[in-house]
Each structure stands twice: as C-alpha cells, then as structure tokens.
Amino acid sequence: MSGFRLPTGGAIDRGRPLAFTFDGAPYLGAAGDSIASALLANGVRIVGRSFKHHRPRGVWGAWTEDPNAIVDVTRGGLTTPNLRAAVESLENDLAVRSVNAWPSAADDRSAVIDSFARFMPSGFYYKTFVWPRWETFEPMVRAMAGLGRLDPRNRPPADNPHVNAHCDMLVVGAGAAGLAAANAAARAGRTVILVDDHADIGGQLAHRGGTIDGGDWRAFADGVRAAVVAAGGRVMTSTTAFGVYDGNLVCAWERRAQLPDALWRIWPKRIVAAAGAIERPLVVPDNDRPGVMSADAALVYLRRHAVLVGRRIAVATNNDSAYAAAEALAEAGAAVEIFDSRADVPATTLKVTPSVVVEAVEGRSGVTAVKAGGRTHAADVLLLSGGWTPTVHLFMQARGKLRWDERVAALVPAAAIEGLRVAGAANGAFTLDAALREGHAAGGGEGPAPNAPPGLYRVTPVWPAPDAPGRRWIDFQSDVTLKDVALAAREGYASVEHLKRYTTLGMATDQGKTSSVNGLAALAAVAGRGIEEIGTTTYRPPFTPVPMTVVGGRRRGQLMNPLKRLPLEADHRADGAQMREYGGWLRPAWYGPDDSDLAIQREAKRARETVALFDGSSLGKIEVIGPDADKLVDFHSYNRLSTLGVGKIRYGFMLSEAGTVFDDGVTLRLAPDRFLVSCSSGHADAVAMRLEVWRQDRFDPRRVVVHDATAHWATLTLSGPRARDLVAALDLGVALDDAALPHMAFATGRFAGAPLRVARVSFTGDRSYEMSVPASRARSLRERIVAALPAFGGGLMGSEALMILRAEKGYVVVGKDTDGATMPHDLGVLGPRAQRKDEYIGKRSLFLPAAEDPDRKQLVGLAVEPGEQPLPTGAHVVEDAGQGRRSLGYVTSSYRSPTLERPIALGLVAGGAARIGQTLAVYHLGAVRRARIVSPVAFDPEGGRLHGGRADA
Template sequence: MSGFRLADGGRVDRRIKRNFTFDGKAQWGYAGDSLASALLAQGQMLFGRSFKYHRPRGILGAGVEEPNALVTVDRGPGRVTPNLRAPSVALHDGLNATSQNRFPTLKTDLIAVNNMLSAFFPAGFYNKTFMWPRAAWEKVYEPIIRRLAGLGDSPTTRDPDHYDATYAHCETLIVGAGPAGIAAALEAAANGGRVILIDEQEEIGGGALSDPAQWAWLEKATAKLAAMDNVTVLSRTTAIGHYHQNFVVAAERLTDHLSVDEAEGPREKLWRIRSGEVILAMGAIERPLVFEGNDVPGVMLASAARTFALRYGVAVGRKVVVMAIHDSGWHDALALHKAGVNIAAIVDLRREIAPELAEAARHAGIACYPGYAVTSVSGSLAVKGVTIALAGVGKGEKLECDALLMAGGWTPTVHLWSHAKGTLRWDESWGAYVPDKTHENLRCVGACAGAWDFGSGLSGGLLPAPKPLHESKAFVDFQNDVKARDIGLAVQEGFRSIEHIKRYTTNGMATDQGKTSNLNGLQIASGVLHRPVTEIGLTTFRPPYTPQSFGAMLGHHKEALFQPLRKSVIDDWAADHGAVYENVAQWRRARYFPQGSEDMDAAVARECRTVRSSVGIFDASTLGKIEVVGPDAAEFLNRMYTNPWKSLEPGRCRYGLLLGEHGFIIDDGVSARLAPDRFHLTTTTGGAARVLNMMEDYLQTEWSDLDVWLTSTTEQWAVIAVQGPKARDVIAPLVEGIDLSGQAFPHMAVREGQICGVETRLFRVSFTGELGFEVNVPAEHGRMVWEAIWAEGQKHGAAAYGTETMHVLRAEKGFIIVGQDTDGTVTPDDAGLGWAVGKKKPDFVGKRSLSRPDIVAPGRKQLVGLLTDDPQAVLEEGAQIVADPNQPVPMTMIGHVTSSYHSATLGRSIAMALVAGGRDRMGETLHIPMPGKTISAKVVTPMFYDAEGSCLNG
C-alpha cells in the first residue's frame, strides 16, 4: 500500500493520472477517482468545518448522503460552484477545489472558538439570545451573524455556460441503476416498451460497483442495455422530484466531469419525463451511530469505507476499528480485510453474533468485542483511538486506530416515493420506514422497497454511554451541529411533533435534508418522550432530492429567455440621451435623464421644475392597453369596473377602478369611449396581462352571453405624454384635424386625428396635475413622432423626464399608484376613491365584498398625506407609524408610509401613508421611528399641489 492507496483493486484506471488542487495545494489521483477518494488516498482526513461550531469534519459517506465534505469547485470565471459533495465530484485534470466555512484555513479555523462556547449556543439559541442590549442587535449581533451565515460563497460573476432542457415520454422509468434497477430495466425492455434508466453516479451499477464479484454480471448487463433500441440509459443524472401523474424531473450533468477545455455543449440538461410506470430502485442509506466523538474526522460509515476500498482502491486508515449494531458491518469488515485493509477490531453492541460472521472474523485475525460499544473517540483533527466499554457503561478499554467505521443499520431511500404522496409504514425488522401505499402507478424494488437482505441488527442509533444525554456531545446532524442532547432539550422545551423538533433543532434541515440524521433524531425523540416511533410523526421530504444548480432548473430559460426584457420603440432614443433605467414589470423604463454631473436627486428636481414651469415629455408606451369591442362592450365594462360606463359619451374618458371579488383594488387606469361599441382601456404597466386574463375569465365563464371581444394592444401603440403649461403649444403645430382649445377639447376627452401625418388617438389626460396630452400613435411611427415633439419642445425649454419624476409629480397631486399606495387589502374608500364607486349600480365585481363587516368597520387604514416637522426630512417608504413614540417596545403600529419624496415644487418633503382612521386624524402629529431617531409628521390631505385643479384644466 502506497500512502492510503491499495496496491491493487478498484475500478480506477491507474494508467492515467489526474492532477488537481485542493486549497491551493497540488494533488493527484487516477482516472475514475472522485475528489474524495483521491484526497483520502493522499492521507487527507480533514475536509470541512461544521456550520455552527466549526468543528473539524471528515468524510462520512461515499455518495449524496455526505453531510461534511462540502467543497467549492472553481472551473474559471463564472463557473464557481459551492456546496458540492466531495464524494460526488468526478476527478478531472485541472480540477480546483477549496474547502468551505473556515477562516483563515481549514486546519487553523479561528471561528472554531464557537465550539468552546457551544454551551451558549444550544438548540433554539437564536430565539433566546441577542435580546440585550437592544442597540447592539443592529451594530454588533446582526453583522456578525450575517458574516457567519451560510457555507460556501455564491458566485458573483455571470455564468458563461448554457444549459439544455428536454421532454421525454416512456412506458417505464427506473430511478436507480443498481442491481435491482438494472434487472427491472431489462425486464421492462423485454416487453417492448420505451424504458428510461437513470442513475446519479458516473456509471451505472450502484452497490455492484463496490462488489468485484458482480462486475462480470454488470459488464454483461450494461452491454445488453446499450444494445436495446428502446432503452435510454442516463448516468450522472439525478431524479430531483416526482410529481403528479408520474411526472419526474431529472437533472443530467453533461460536462461537469470534464475540464473546461474538454467540455463542449451544454453544462447540464433538465429532463421532464412522463412515464406510464415509475420504478424506484434508489437503494438504502446506511445510518451512522450516535456516540461521543462520532464526528471526529476518520469516523465514517462502514459502507463508505467499503466503497472507497473496493471501487476506488483506497484504504480509509492503516488500523481500522468497526463499530456495528448490524450484520452488514461485519460483512463490510470482512470485505475490507480481504481487500488489504487492516481491520483491528469489530465492536458490536449485540452479545449474540451470527456464528458464521464471528468465525470468519476470528479466522481473519480480527479481534471481536460482542456486547461492547464505543464510548468516546480520541483526536480532534483525526482519529487517534477509541474507548470501548461493555454495554457502553462498563470499565473502559482503549483501542488504537486511525479510522472508525459505523454500521448502524439501513434506511430505504424513499424521498421520491414521498414526493408522490406515497405512504410509509414502520418496519421493525429494518428499524425504518418503508414504502406502503401510493395512488400512482409507482413501485419500489430492492433495498428501496425494504426487500433486500442486509442481515439483522438493532434499530436504535444512540449507543449506551456513561454520560447522561444532556452532557453528551454525540452528534445526530453533522452539518448543522445538532447533538442528541439538543433533541432532548427540544422535548424539554415542550415540542412533541418531530416536525417541530426538527425546526427547533434544525436536525435534517442542512443541505443533505437529513439523509443520515432524520431517523436517528426520530428514534432519540421517541426514547425521550417514551412513546413509540410511529406516534412521533415523520418529517416531510420535498424536492429537490439533492441541491441543484439554478442553471439546470432553468434550462433554456436563462437571462432574457427567462425574463424577456420589453422595450418601447422610444427606448433607443432614451439611451442615446443618457437615460438611467429601471425595470418595471417586464419593461425597461427610463428612470431619469441626468445632465452633466447630476445625481438622481438633482436630475429629478430639474425635471419636476421643468414640467411645472414649462413642458416635459414622457414615454408612457408601457401602459397596458386593451381594445374592448362589441355591442355589449359598455355593459361588460359596467360590470367589471366600480363606476358607471354606460353613460360615458363617445369622445370622453373616465378613470376606472378594478376590484377583485374580495373588494380590494387590483388595478386602475383612464379609459376612453371611441364609439358606442368600442373602448380603449389602459391599465398599469405591470397589470396588463393580469387584467386581460381576468376580463377574459369573466367573459368566458360568467357572462358568456355578452357580445364582446377583447384584444391586447399594448405594443400596437406608442404613447407620448406631453405635460406642462406649454403642452398645447408644443403639439399644436404638429396636430391636424383636432381642435386643441380648452372648450373644444376639455380634460378627460379623447380625439382622433393626425399628428406628423400619422393616425393618432389624442387623450387629454394628466398624471402630473398639469395640462397634459397623451399622444397614441402606431408603434412603428413612435420614434419619429417622439423626435418631432422633442424638436418642437426645445423651442419651449422642454425636458424629457422619467419614472422617478413621474412618481414625484403624481404624489404632489395625490394620485395613487396601485401596488405602492395599495397593498392588496385597500378598498376604494380606504384610498380616498369612494367617489369612483357607482352607488346606484346593481352590481360589479367586488360590490358585495364592500359591505362586509370588516370592510365597513371603523378604524381601517386610510390614505392620507404626511408633512414632516423638518421639511427636509424624507421618510423611508415602508416605515412604520406610531401615535406615541414613548410607548414600550413592541410599539403599536397604526400605519406605514407608502410614498415619500422631496418635492422641488414645494421645496420640502411630502409623503403618503396608510394610517388607521387616517381621515379622522387630520392635523394630528404622528411619529415614524427610524434607526437612531424618530421623525414627527403632521397628517394632511394627500393632495399637496393645485387642489383647485386650475393647472389641470388650463
């Protein structure tokens, strides 16, 4: 044996070396190695640090159950992937891996001081600690906690890889390609149906890969499957979720096992598979044992040690002790001995051992300790020895070793079965939950079904110990640092359901989803509560089965294909003129147009002053637009909106409020009647699709007798808002066929004619409180018309303005923005829009809800204005409001700020807020507690500018 590499054996190709780095140090392995096996072969026992206490952690398992050895793999700029399990990372030339959750180094981690302070950080400590002094939370506690949170670091640069996605249909889908899965695939394929066989490992075979006696059969079976045209075999593919009607989602890793230079094509592919039958052959996961020191690097599962030795040709130690409560531990020990691993002793809590196993061990020269248990492990960064005692409480005896293997029994992998709502039953012979009933055409085979002979054993993972439970440092969840005594503490705190115990202790809530900890935690809780396991409950398994990259889940739907960015036809002009953008729903909109060295505040102030004193031009093309046409169009809108529409004359506009059935505002907009049977509706930018869908739903399901057609015309029209005292002067030279005089074309009217020689629908409406027109022209002419208006506007000192200025101007006038000044629980009356509700209308959507007791009850939050005592103090939107700033914490909140700006027009700050009983509080001073200070503000009407409307109607 060279180092920890066995002289022969394994499935690695010893002719091909792979060079890689771990924590910056050059290492090497063989083709076919995993990152874990290659490092173990070099004698690396320390792989990571635990989450809470930063205790040293080594390899526990050999597959996706691994909770400790999480690494970050860096494949170049944008290709940094954190939280990968070292046993599941295929070795390739140039692999660059680093350990996680340590500072500054893995061996010398200064944050490991947490382990010395562990008495202060028991389960649920975050619910009881950091409460005093209050001021320290923001300045001390929170920053520290946030810096310590998490494991690996998320990548910060753009992902340069691309991803694939596909759909597949088959008669039979088998998840898991071990012996049982392969046998099921061969049987299903022989019947002629389409078969898909998937497995998460680099090659199919499952447990057979660690059993040389099955390699010849495996080679033949693999070749037979490859020769079948109706069989698709997907290795490196993880079934991450099972959904209704046998819909399975799987993620295939296409190039992660290759160097960047070798990789061609997509990095990963997402498979969406619909199958007539699903067969789960996912095997079982060996359980660790719970005893003092079970987390020291070098303590691992016996099955993992067998995998490393027989599949990868790596010994996990030079002198190994096995702690078993199950026959499988003896089988693994004997197999390891045969492979050349020095097994010094087998310790088994059971006094009665199968005679053939005991005899084989003695014949191999292995010391046997029936009836004994490991009570402690010596060593911190690596195992140096163990202490054993008869029945775990007798006089201790020390054994020298550098690795300790645990064999605590097996848990069927039932995650996907549970995803499909399959029920589970407790099986005493397994000491675990096994599949029971399902409503899907779904079945389990092999170990996954609880139908595999691993031998017999005890079912409890907690070993007897000389220390009482509350003093023990025996770990259940290795990644989250959950100890057996934490579960006892949770019970002491009053928790009884395993779901509550899980959340209080975080047992099973790490990245491995409790694959090795759930059942031990359940059995410990059962013992503490003195109740059967079946009465404690069972945690819920949720997709994904293992963590997946966002790229894999998105597939083709990445960046613009995931969230298409919509741009108006005027967008390029805005970019050419220095616009700073913001995203509004799916649209990119100009937020402001800075000049020179202006910041946003200066630019917005200038734009506001220009609109109020002269004229501003605004791209309003993103507003939703719906054409409503038909003999019953007016009747339809009369039922949809709160106010009356039948009486609206052609050529006139009306502000409309749209409610949900609950009576709360969901959208608003100004709409026009173009003809007796035709309306031009506008919606909010983000509400266009939602409103159209809602209207179509009512039209097709509730009022199918109405003769009405709905057409989305959002992108058909470019909309240019010209706002300000000189708006009429700017568009007059360009408009043909429309009398723009105030008498002929009053506020809230619409006219059709031409502008710059093209068709236009010209609205006299305003969202600024100034004289305003909205020019609607076919989108293909939008840029040309905008430039013509802009050129004419320059004669009058016009400025282009963006959404930020629009927000300020409308707030000065007291106009609401749905979704900002409403929160999904605001009625028309709450928003001060009771005048927009038709009191005489027989019905409209949401009408009945407006009479519910809680809707008409006094004290509801109402929209009001706020003027701060300090005119230069700008409140934070979302800030909470109290009546008495001196009341004890927690204070009684009576409202919150919805909109807040500095008004260049008024020379001071203004705000709008939803306040309980707000309209009855006019003139009252309220208070807004902020970090470090409290701001006082007077309640006023929310209309701060031109309350008489003289500017609007000019």
C-alpha cells in the same frame, strides 16, 4: 494516521496522478478519485468543522448524503463554494479549502466555541440575542453565518441548455431495481429514459457485486443498456433527478465533462423511482468524531477508489448489511472487529461481539479507540451501520405518504400514486433478489423477473433513550444532539415540523438524508409515541443542491426577461434622452447631458407651468371584446365597469385573490361590447394573462375574447396648463371643449390616414391628453408635437419628472407605494367595497378580520421642516427613537418638489389616516429624523387644475 491507498484495485488510474492542495497543503491523488477519496488516501482525517460548535468533522459518506465534507473548490483562479467532496471528481491543480474553519479545518481558531456548548442548546439564539437589542449582535452573527465564501468573479457563462424530453417511462436510479424496471419496459417496446446520478450504472452493485441470471451483474447491466437504446430510449449517467412537479414533470441535472451542464425537463407517462437507500448512523456517544463513518461508504472507497479507510477498524451495527463491508475490509488487510447489538448474528470468520453497543468513542481529532461491552478496543476508524433509510424524496414530492415498516425499520411508501411506482431499496426491498422482482413488476414486466440468489436482510433498531448519557449527535452538520431533541420536546415543540425549525435538525446542506429517521425516533421516544405517529417533515425539491446557472440556463438577461422598447426610442435618443428601465421597458428618464437632478427638476417645473410631452406607449392596451365583455371586466376589476358609458373612462384597481392591490389603471369603453383595459407598463403581460385565465375558467370563451394590443398602439401625452392649446394647434379634427371632451372621456378621429384616439386622463394632476395612434404613425405625430412645443413654452419630459408630478398629487405606483398587503381602502378608495354586491376577484378577502384591522398600513404624506433634505426612501417610521423602537411603516416615495419648493414624501404607516397631524420619528441607517403625517395630496388638493384652472400651488 488512518486511510491509505492500496497498491492494486479500484477504478482509478494510477498512471495519471493529480496534484491538488487542501487548506494550503499539497497532496496527490489519481484520475478516478473524488476529492473525498483522495483526502482519505492521503490520511486526512479532519475535513471540516460543524456549523454551530466548530467541532472537527471527517468524511462520513461516499455520495450526496455526506453532511461533513463540504468544501470550497478553486479551479483556474475561480472559486465555487460548498461542493460535496464525495461527489466532486478530483482534477489537476485544484485548490480545495474547508468551510466554516480558519485558518484550516485541522487548526480552527473558532474551535473554542465548543467549550461553551452547555450555554448553546437548541433555541439559545431566540433567548440570548434579545437584550439589549438584536442589532447589537447582528453584525457578529451574520459574519459567522453561512458555510463557504462566494467568489464575485465566478460568473459562469450563460450557456447551460434546457432540454425537453418525453418518454413512456422514466426510471430514476440504475441499481438493481432500476435496471430490472428499464429492462422490462424496454423489452416490451416502451421508450425508456434511465437516469442515475453516478458516472456509471449499477448502483450498489458497483461496490457490493452480485450475480444476476447466473452471471456477473455487469453482463445484465450491459444488456439493459442495449435494450433501452434499441427501443429508442436513452441511458443518462451523472444525471440527478432532483424534483417531481405538477403533472409528473421531472427535472434532472445532467453533469457533462466537456460541455456545460444541462437541465432536463422530462414528461414521462410513468415514473419508476428506484433511487436506493442511505445508510444511517447509530446514535452512540461521540459519534461525530473524525474517523467515524458509514460502513457502506468505507466499502465504496475500498472497491471504487482502492482506499482502505483504516488499519484497525471497529464496526458497530444492528443489521446484516455491515458484514459484507467488514469482510471486504478485512480481506484488504485491515484488522476488523464487529460489535453487533443483536444476539443472533450472521455467520462470519471475523471477530464479533454480540449483544453490545458502543459506549464511547475516544480521540478528539480522530478515533483512537472505542469502548464497548465495558472494555476499550483500539481502533482508528469506527464504522456505523444503523439500518437503511429509503430514498423516498421524489415519491414524497409527488405528495406520497409514508408508513413505518417494522420489518426493515424504515419509513416506506404507503399508498401508491397514480403514474409513479417505487421499487427496490427505495421501497424497503434491501436484498438483490427482492429488488429485481420489484423493479421487474414496476416496469410492467411479464413472466419471471431476473434471477438472483435468495438474500436475507435482518435489522433490529437501536434507538437511544431520551436520557441516554453523553453527547450523541443526530445531525452532524448542524450540531443537533439527542439532548437538543429532548429539550425541544420539553419546551413544547413536539411537532416534527416545529422540531426541525427549533433545533435546525434536517436543515443542513444534506437536508436530513442521514439524520431524519434518527431525529424522528428520538422525538418519538421523548413523546412516548410511535415513529409513524410522529410523521415526517415535507420533502421539497431539489433532492441535492443544483447550481443556479443550471436552473436558469440561458434564460437570463435579455433571454430571461427581454427588455421592451418604445417605437420612438431612436427619436428620444436623438433628443438627448437618458434611457433607463422602468417596468421592463426602456424609457426616457430625463433629457439632456447635464446633471440629472437639475434636468429632472427643470422638466417637472416646466410641466406645471406650461406643457410637457412624455411617451406613454408602454402603458398596457388590452382589449376585451364580445357579448360578455362587460361581465369579464366587472369580475376582473374592483370598480364596476359595466355601467361605464361608451366614450367614457374610469380609473380603478385590479385585486389579487387575497384582496390586495394587483394593479391600477383606467378602462375605456370603446363600444357596448368592447373595452380597453389600460394598465401599468410593468403589469401588462400579467394583466393580459389574468384576463385570459379567467375568461377560460369562468366565462364562455365563445362570448368574450382578450386581445393584447399594447405593441400596436403608441401613446404620446401632453400635460400642463397649456396642453389643450397645443393639442388644438395640432389640428387633429377632435373637439376639445370641455363639454365635448370632459375629463375622463375620449374622442376618436384620424391622423395621417390612420385611427386616432384622444383620451383626457391624467397621471400628473394637470389637464392632460393621451393621443394614441398606430405605432407606424407615432413618428409623424411626435414630429408635429415637438415642432409646436416651443411656441407654448413647453418641452420634453422623462419618467423621473413624471414620478415627481404624480407624487405631488398622491397618485400611487403599484409595487412602490403599495406592498403585498395593501388593499384599496388602505389607499382611501372605499366605494366599491361598501357598494358592490356582485362577485369580483378578491372581494371575499376584503371582509376578513385582517382587512378590518384599524392598524393596517395606510397611505399618507410625510412632511419635514423647511430647509431639510428629502426623507430617504425605505426609511422606517417609528413611534420614538428610543431603544426597542418598533416600525409603524416606511417611506415609499420621496422627492424634492420644484413647484412647492420643498420635499414631499408618501409612505405606508399603520393607522395612518388617524395619525394625520402627528409628528413621528423616521429611522434610517442609524440616523433619526422627524416627520409630520399629512394628507398624501400635496398639490392642488381641490383638483381644479384637471379642469383647466390655475389652482394655487
């Protein structure tokens, strides 16, 4: 058994033992332990299984870089998945379980998968799960995918605060370089925020030690802390700066012991990235065995946790930094032997074999020996030190570029970025004196930098040949080997981005922290190019996984997206409305306590036969005012609006810059220099913002303004054959004859001493009148309408019945009957595309080759045989029901029409207009039905009812 607790030393409290379980077995740790250090202290070697082959894995690293020790942790009966054992502090009564293993990591029944490894090279899933069809394998693959298991009961409270902060300088990393930068800036009077993801400052100084300005480094660190606070700044530990965003905004996750974790949004004038470096493995045969770990991590566990990771320790290295770890471990009582690939090795009292590399690692469930120089050497731990990889993630997130530095065998920042400096090990300065100098300069320090004894770091890279024998792991968690890289290159995946996706190299939960450079070196060797020529993948935030509760903070539910409420909500409830959310608004779905289907069908049928009242107050009402109002609305709309007469209304689309339908609605021209854009309820905020953005970017803001008046006006709509009669009975003082108020026109008047606007516009296909009054007058108007409804055989109508009426007419709901690729001509609206010569949002995209594709998905109707049930919404339309079926589109809306007494449906189908009359299969959850492609207009195709006629239904 390797790994045990030393009787003295470390930063743990032996007087506070902590009980925990791992995979059901009981263990004891101590306050100050991490889960990983406690497992190592108890001699636990296998802590998890690799993702693909289920090979045994032991602890590799001591912090966020560890790809192996990923665990599910249960506290107080609630489980949090996929935590890093090296980062998580040990607590009493934790139940820790390995992931990707059952029933335990040590005895995983899926370990047999590794026996079939030869049949599972990179990309095998692309080639294997094709025949007979993907659906055959999908349940099994999905069951095996993923790592930990979610606990649906674990719903953290919504109390994670978000904090905004500004400072002169943000220093990320409180190691030697970060301390020097913060010290220089603070002593120059700058406000500094110094963040570090460990519980205390010091970085590698905490376990490697060091002398600064002639004294112990702790005295220097304490002085820096005092200087930062005295200058009005702050020192934040247990805080991870995980992302750099536009404008050098830095987001940081602060872990707090007694309070909920916090998200910090920091806007510094300058950033110093001093995040250190990560020790990378040597790519030797069987380097994934439990007991193979980072040399620096072994030193961390020794100095911080008083854990000696083994009794007979072999150290394989190509650089000088491993010697300090080896000497400390030997001093603690381990038998240590060093295998250095270089001929010129540093002076040491330890046994060193130069010019040799590890040729094999023996022992499946743990290291028992290593083979080097043709001889077998007994060992229970193998420490690997293949050089250091600068932590340049924040620099690259800020769009920095890297260059290969042969001197340190690492990718380091190339050209500087405005407002961001990289210093210390993150910049390739791997000695204490060099890190202090770089940090001092990055912090704007004047005069001499903090002093440290001269250091020396030498490294000679050892990259494996593409045809090197044995299984050599590059990405431990994802089971990517050297042979996988060579295979990907042979199959044409020579780009680093292709390599990443084809092999999953660097896509594990550590995001390539230990594997990226070795992967690049392997690809470079296969391709016969230099590492710098190969390039790097794109580093994206977050640097390490951040809980979604921290990202969301208190912005969830009503605090994230406040539910909007109608002015007349209380009146609707009093009339028995069943309220539901539509587009962010709480609106009546139907009225009455009886069965919803019966109520909805009754309301829809009554609206077609007599008259119905529904509340349209949620519709957007955005005014565009000024001499250039016509120019702005023209640019904003697919349909030209500047030709619209005062008192008239025009329906049209708003497009995205990609030419797809963004929203639809009507626009009223209130005056020569004043328009009212009435958009859909759910898009009102977005439309108002879009108008404002373009007003500022393209137009003279002094000549046009945008005012969102949605909340000011309430709109009550009467629709149906008797709508005009009922509106006339209200005595609103507005002429209602067709000559004075034709379809798509509006008139103004007054009601109860306030302005009134009556618009003749319809979303049902029947004669309709939208009556808009200030919200304060809405109750009075509604009371008058409700009192008059019985005399005309009318009633109230909710949104569900409205959805049936609009679908009968083929009217779309954007986002329901459209998708992210739908363009106006896919909906049959061709005129503006063919006729408009001026510029408008999305115009250029409408003429790209993709927009001309005859197989674009187009809006159609779908009819089923008499007596059948409505089609399921979301069902796929396919050419046939045989094997290998291909989706042509899908059902977007489906209802039973009480007026037509049959089901109706709308759908988006490839080449739909040309398919009208065809009968196609409709596939849903294993069931296959048939449907005929028809016109989307199922009711009153001539449109006579809009003008008062009673067209044959």
